[in-house]
Amino acid sequence: MNHRTLKRSILAGMALCAASSMALAQDAAPDAAQIQRGKQAFQVCLACHSVTKGQQGIGPSLAGIYGTKAGEVAGYRFSGPMKRSGLTWDAATLDKFIANPQAVVPGTRMPFSGMPDANERKDLIAYLSTLK
CATH class of the missing domain: 1.20.5 (Single alpha-helices involved in coiled-coils or other helix-helix interfaces)
Known part of the structure; x- marks a missing residue:
């Protein structure tokens, strides 16, 4: 050689x-500080999303969302594009979606323009992963 x-x-x-x-x-596994930062980041999401299972708002409840298929929360009427997206809400998919929802699921009804800060998204995803 x-x-x-x-x-x-x-x-x-x-x-x-x-x-x-x-x-x-x-x-x-996320640590307590990261989860707390994620809970703080989630404050932006509270205008539309609940963390209580079955409690729908403008958007679906995000309780237990981590690891599930997109468009399958019972009791919420999803857009056609979201139902057909074929996404599973894991860390990588959530990161892309939270960064720019319209780019990942064109036609989604989610009016949120995205969270540009990668660290804030990572913390938010850590928090979402704890919601059972």
Whole structure:
């Protein structure tokens, strides 16, 4: 193995390790401080969404939403685009949707223009994941 090939192999290995570490960090359970920050970030959402199961507002209740299919909250009338989206509300999907709902589900009735701050979204998603 020549020097250039060895160097590329080492760099590729380092990149793989970094990616693996990031994936593990994303899967780590949120801590209390992150959940509290997420609860604060959720204040923007309270105008339309409840965290009480079965209590619908302008938008659906978000109690237990994490891990479910989009458009399947009982008792809420979803838009056609949301029902047909095929999305599952996991961390990655929620992150994209909260950043820009219309880009992810064109035609959604959600009037929210998005949350641009990635850290705020991460905290909000941590909080949503605790709502059972």
